[in-house]
Amino acid sequence: MTDASTALSASTTDLDAAPAASERPWLDASLPVAERVELLLAEMTLEEKAGLFFQTMITMGPDGELADADPVFGLPSNREYVLERRMNHFNLLGVAPTAGAIARWHNALQELAASTRLGIPVTISTDPRHSFTDNPGAAMLSGPFSQWPDTLGLAATRDAALVERFGDIARQEYTAVGIRVALHPQVDLATEPRWSRQLQTFGEDAEVSGELGAAYIRGFQNGASFGPGAVSAMVKHFPGGGPQQDGEDPHFEYGREQVYPGRKFELHLKPFEDAFAAGVRQVMPYYGMPVGTEYEEVGFGFNKSVLTGLLRERYGFDGVVCTDWGLVTDAEIMGQPFPARAWGVEHLSREERMVKIIDAGADQFGGEACPELLVALVEDGRIAEERVDASARRLLREKFELGLFEDPYVDADAADVIVGSPEFRAEGDAAQRAALTILANRDAVLPFATGVKLYVEGIDAETAAAYGTVVATPAEADLAVLRLQAPYEQRGNGFESFFHAGSLDFAPETVAHVAEVAAAVPTVVDVFLDRPAILGPIVEVAHAVVGNWGASSAALLDVLSGAAAAKGRLPFDLPRSMAAVEASRPDVPFDTEDPLFRFGHGLTL
Template sequence: MKDTQPIYRDASRSVAERVQDLMSCMTLTEKIAQLGSCWVYELQDQQGFSKDQASALISQGIGQITRVGGGSTLAPLDSAKMANTIQAHLIHHTRLGIPAIVHEECCSGYMALGATCFPQIVGLASTWMPELAEQMTTVIRTQMRAVGAHQGLAPVLDVARDPRWGRVEETFGEDPLFASQMGVAYVRGLQGANLRDGVMATGKHFLGHGISEAGMNCTPVHLGPRELRDVILMPFQAVVQQAQLASMMNAYSELDGVVVASSRAIMTDLLRDELGFDGLVVSDYRAISMLYDYHRVAGDEAHAAYLALNAGIDVELPTTKCYGSPLMQAVQSGLVSESLIDTAVERILRKKFELGLFENPYVDVDRVLSVYVTPAQRQLARQIAQQSIVLLKNDNQVLPLSKTVKSIAVIGPNANEARHLFGDYSHPAHIETLLEKQPELATLLKC
């Protein structure tokens, strides 16, 4: 008798057929596993990848792996090898062999050791050149796919209207139309012409996150419906309808008294039904747990899982807390229907098939170094930096500088520390600063 492979393994079949076939093979436990994630370090010990830890954490599969490169100090080649090892474990040591999506941060460059650091996004916006945004994210896509990463948690599409907000630097600024144009270019470069060679862009933070009370990162947002739609929504609508955005991330905040991560009106009715978004929705880090331990709108983790899943959040990041055993308990108690889980799992599997993970789960490690920090990439980073410079006039001696001044003293902790000039989502700023004791004394540089 001739062996036949299951439909979901047959690349000649449509994505819809493959998704439905795979869904029909899955147990409830395996489905729930696809809604979760885990940090790369949860699968490691001091010797590297740990089969024992992997067997304990991902024996039923996993939806996403969090930041193989960006959550570690692995160089690009080692990061690619680690991604391959994790995928091999999933393929050969789980019943159905479903690969994982590896996600990374990439606001102003792939946030990993050895990747090209570009100017921060507000600097990119200052170029007024969307074509540079697309060129930049084309480089990011090339570097990420080379090491086995498939999803980038960018761009930030929040419209910056409050300078007190500490994440203004990650945005394209205060103009919604311009943020839309830059966002569309960013997404097109990152995703490419086809997701099989592209990186899923993730618009964030849906919705209203950038104008939270007092400029704090998780405080309430107070918006009228007209400003919400005419200003705040515009960049998100543009990337969904003009650039086919593949993924969206929720805002941490509450919007007019309703926590966004629990709001079906925002995450489904507005995002999917009105804007026409048909991609994957991932939680901001710990946003689902925060329904229980920060916002206090959920009584426990099972209730938080129900609220988020019902709202329309498909994947819990960065690691599984609520979308694991608490979600299973919610199903068993009747709080969550299995059909609600099926809807989210179908979206996840669809993206895995569109990314080509079942045909090409591994990367060619021999190719990795050829796409890292090339002269052309360095030149592009320099070009963006040069074009971002804004020339201001010193009318009426706003700065008390005479034309005879030959040198200026730059004083403070940033005076002679290049690392402090990197964007907040760059490896030197985000990871290396956690590993080294920073100088506490102010410095002075004479220029």
């Protein structure tokens, strides 16, 4: 007897009511998907339907076993989610040691789901897993997966074929471990230079964002062949999450307002239109609430004028709409209280928030795990079961079209071969090099000749030793290479600390240190531009300046030494001053006065 069977043996209610295998006509793959959905929906109880509506974080055991309750993140056990709450959509949290471990856990979870009354398979989703960022609210570190530049870096390549190839490789790696929904791409326009979520966008230009976002979607969804080999993409954050008041992020109350002083609301829809044309399957609205527009001033997940009027009716979108995480229930994250992001409707009860989200046109509650609340609302007549059925159809259709009812399991041994394969890692490394952007090269210090004496900061000595002799001080060196992070103001501790916001000016001591090194030796400064930093003071003292959006030290040194070509181009303007940033309109691209470097700037060596 499996662990799942053992767990169910104490309660036979579901098992006694389970249809025999011969009485499960929805498993007949020869039938049209729409008919299979109706056959299954007719068999489902209200509690089973409600379980479809909730997608939240889940953890796995250390080596691929099912996880018990997690006190750190406040999560119930895997068994409670599936057996008691009847949930079957989960966002995998954390980084696993191996792909095989993820695959084994996924198979154990599918076995658990198969033991339930109707055997509805689980759908696993994830935030991006192929880049360098460590923000758990935006992405996961790559772990066993191939490592690529963050999305801004993909945009810096200006190469739609490369972006589609990335999506195709990520699709193969995701499906190898059982991940079937990508909670991305993020096609918001980076029109507010201070906003903390720019790293996962395609930058400031609507045309580029639309073109590359569509290529990304095609790669994940297997082109026109959506089905058992595909990953369903969830484009976000509709109708565009970039125009944040003062650049603050709506994960937090002080960033809840989206403003449009330049009246550019429609421009922010352009990348989504391209995503719809590419056949994107799912949409996530953002937390923010529009201020001063024709739309209701409530968070987009509660906003019927946006989700029904704009998304469903104007664009005719009939795919899955899943809210961003945590609109209904107050929570605790990393030991700190974290109120629900119910912007504009903070005064409503949990039940009233849920009714408003459903009425707005959403199908699924992200980051929530309270199906009993939805059941009670239907039983009380506050939500019609027919409305529940409409969303359940969309959610079931996705499982059928992904082929999960035919074969939900994966090959754990094959996962370790496919994920992070030498071929995929080499292509990720090449993309890191292609994204690196040379912004300044005074006195032609680049490319440098290998074998020189190198002083490095932010680069491990072992890697640098392959390019020259590593020395301990700038005075001993022929060239210095310093790696910096774009500046930010820390807004708080815990989860909040991962969101880089506030001033884009480097601290005076950072500039002074660069100047001191540059006074002793020709100096190259490489900056991780997760936001468009004010680089003027650095450019004035350094001999060369480089922008990156996720690149290993080896990738950087290959480009600086000329072993790889410098190809990157800026995906946004780099402003000249904070005064220019503060005077710019958050919804208008390229609106900072007299930028230091323009969108598209990049030198060749």
